Amino acid sequence: xxxxxxxxxxxxxxxxxxxxxxxxxxxxxxxxxxxxxxxxxxxxxxxxxxxxxxxxxxxxxxxxxxxxxxxxxxxxxxxxxxxxxxxxxxxxxxxxxxxxxxxxxxxxxxxxxxxxxxxxxxxxxxxxxxxxxxxxxxxxxxxxxxxxxxxxxxxxxxxxxxxxxxxxxxxxxxxxxxxxxxxxxxxxxxxxxxxxxxxxxxxxxxxxxxxxxxxxxxxxxxxxxxxxxxxxxxxxxxxxxxxxxxxxxxxxxxxxxxxxxxxxxxxxxxxxxxxxxxxxxxxxxxxxxxxxxxxxxxxx
Amino acid sequence: xxxxxxxxxxxxxxxxxxxxxxxxxxxxxxxxxxxxxxxxxxxxxxxxxxxxxxxxxxxxxxxxxxxxxxxxxxxxxxxxxxxxxxxxxxxxxxxxxxxxxxxxxxxxxxxxxxxxxxxxxxxxxxxxxxxxxxxxxxxxxxxxxxxxxxxxxxxxxxxxxxxxxxxxxxxxxxxxxxxxxxxxxxxxxxxxxxxxxxxxxxxxxxxxxxxxxxxxxxxxxxxxxxxxxxxxxxxxxxxxxxxxxxxxxxxxxxxxxxxxxxxxxxxx
Numbered sequence: 001x002x003x004x005x006x007x008x009x010x011x012x013x014x015x016x017x018x019x020x021x022x023x024x025x026x027x028x029x030x031x032x033x034x035x036x037x038x039x040x041x042x043x044x045x046x047x048x049x050x051x052x053x054x055x056x057x058x059x060x061x062x063x064x065x066x067x068x069x070x071x072x073x074x075x076x077x078x079x080x081x082x083x084x085x086x087x088x089x090x091x092x093x094x095x096x097x098x099x100x101x102x103x104x105x106x107x108x109x110x111x112x113x114x115x116x117x118x119x120x121x122x123x124x125x126x127x128x129x130x131x132x133x134x135x136x137x138x139x140x141x142x143x144x145x146x147x148x149x150x151x152x153x154x155x156x157x158x159x160x161x162x163x164x165x166x167x168x169x170x171x172x173x174x175x176x177x178x179x180x181x182x183x184x185x186x187x188x189x190x191x192x193x194x195x196x197x198x199x200x201x202x203x204x205x206x207x208x209x210x211x212x213x214x215x216x217x218x219x220x221x222x223x224x225x226x227x228x229x230x231x232x233x234x235x236x237x238x239x240x241x242x243x244x245x246x247x248x249x250x251x252x253x254x255x256x257x258x259x260x261x262x263x264x265x266x267x268x269x270x271x272x273x274x275x276x277x278x279x280x281x282x283x284x285x286x287x288x289x290x291x292x293x294x295x296x297x298x299x300x
Numbered sequence: 301x302x303x304x305x306x307x308x309x310x311x312x313x314x315x316x317x318x319x320x321x322x323x324x325x326x327x328x329x330x331x332x333x334x335x336x337x338x339x340x341x342x343x344x345x346x347x348x349x350x351x352x353x354x355x356x357x358x359x360x361x362x363x364x365x366x367x368x369x370x371x372x373x374x375x376x377x378x379x380x381x382x383x384x385x386x387x388x389x390x391x392x393x394x395x396x397x398x399x400x401x402x403x404x405x406x407x408x409x410x411x412x413x414x415x416x417x418x419x420x421x422x423x424x425x426x427x428x429x430x431x432x433x434x435x436x437x438x439x440x441x442x443x444x445x446x447x448x449x450x451x452x453x454x455x456x457x458x459x460x461x462x463x464x465x466x467x468x469x470x471x472x473x474x475x476x477x478x479x480x481x482x483x484x485x486x487x488x489x490x491x492x493x494x495x496x497x498x499x500x501x502x503x504x505x506x507x508x509x510x511x512x513x514x515x516x517x518x519x520x521x522x523x524x525x526x527x528x529x530x531x532x533x534x535x536x537x538x539x540x541x542x543x544x545x546x547x548x549x550x551x552x553x554x555x556x557x558x559x560x561x562x563x564x565x566x567x568x
Contacts, residue, residue, distance in 0.1 A: 009394075115503065116545050249413075
């Protein structure tokens with residue numbers, strides 16, 4: 001489908017541009033401005049050049065140490081949840097019932113965790129996991145496993161990861177399910193005639209049909225896990241110690257807790273830059289994947 | 301052929317995994333605090349509606365729900381109405397910087413809320429919108445508008461171009477074509493986009509909490525504050541949690557037949 005060149009289309013895009021620019025560019029300029037300065041309170045600012053950035057990238061300083069440690073934790077966290085949620089989401093999508101009322105019921109239950117406010121998700125798992133009043137914590141301790149997410153680092157991590165799997169696997173599953181639904185029955189019949197194995201059907205038909213939505217799923221899951229804040233904050237508060245302090249939690253601590261605006265702004269910019277780069281890589285891969293297969297894929 | 305072995309067991313196990321923590325919250329919300337703290341019961345032995353009664357009679361509690369719903373609705377309306385023409389433009393035309401603009405929009409969807417919390421606080425204080433639903437609604441536009449454009453672009457692309465051309469030949473002006481022909485054709489897409497806007501605005505807390513103090517405090521923020529102030533009132537916390545799940549559950553129920561298509565974002 002060839003698009004016509006029409007510069008007047010800018011008028012149609014203008015409202016979006018203005019709304020988003022108002023919320024994105026103006027605040028970002030404030031951040032850039034802060035990132036070059038130091039403040040000693042009383043709204044007095046001092047020029048600090050690239051000082052904060054130097055400190056940020058140097059692990060021997062306090063700021064750099066905290067940033068790089070939280071960045072490492074955050075990348076580990078994102079890697080773990082992608083490794084769990086993507087395969088699990090595919091399996092769940094393949095396990096969806098085919099017809100009848102169970103389809104609607106399953107879809108509704110799957111979508112439910114996605115519409116729970118994030119701090120309520122935290123609250124749910126806080127209540128569920130507590131050894132004294134929570135079903136999970138109580139049962140695990142009853143089984144002789146010493147589980148306490150408040151004091152044990154491993155348990156805190158496990159809780160945060162299981163919580164994220166609980167919260168977001170449905171998104172991957174629903175995206176994959178949508179991809180699977182678009183496969184015509186004829187494909188499966190052809191595969192049956194050819195005597196293709198279950199694995200061959202998955203590899204040759206289902207996976208290629210899902211790869212576009214899977215890319216979206218991986219992108220969304222990576223981004224959202226990379227900027228996760230509310231859920232771990234409610235459950236563990238970033239602890240025990242700093243073991244579940246991810247980048248966003250660290251940032252809010254510095255910005256709104258210590259009111260260290262310069263440091264927070266420098267951190268914000270570096271954080272944003274990482275996200276921008278990853279986002280750009282995905283965007284390029286996504287548009288290229290679309291360009292390789294120009295035939296229309298079943299429309300909207 | 302297109303199924304996997306043991307799929308019923310997998311599905312049931314996964315759904316139970318999803319429902320169990322929610323059941324526990326509901327269970328707690330009907331218990332008294334004494335029952336919660338002293339015994340471990342799988343269902344409320346002395347069921348009570350006391351927790352819910354407190355929320356519905358105390359204005360500082362139920363106003364939170366009204367505040368939340370207000371900014372979510374404002375945000376959804378703004379997002380959809382600005383995103384519609386843009387989605388049409390992206391789908392139909394090539395123009396200067398279109399690809400870069402699209403990427404820039406997308407990158408804003410991905411920007412961490414924590415980065416914007418403080419500058420938004422300054423910005424909305426400066427223009428006297430702080431502590432109003434408008435501040436939160438506008439702030440949430442930063443991730444909802446790009447998302448709405450992205451979803452709607454997929455749906456508009458599904459409408460054959462011949463329809464536009466025929467309409468223009470029939471003498472429709474652009475605005476009239478847009479409202480009378482295009483919007484009805486992509487009604488389900490608009491529904492899907494609205495669903496996603498509702499979803500992401502409803503679940504967000506960090507910005508909503510930062511941009512409000514008293515008058516526009518969202519329910520999720522009231523929950524955290526009240527609980528930390530009055531010790532741990534588990535029953536009340538659970539009841540408030542259950543009430544925040546209900547609007548989402550209702551919305552899902554209404555769109556249940558469109559969920560599969562909606563999650564493909566109109567472009568599978």
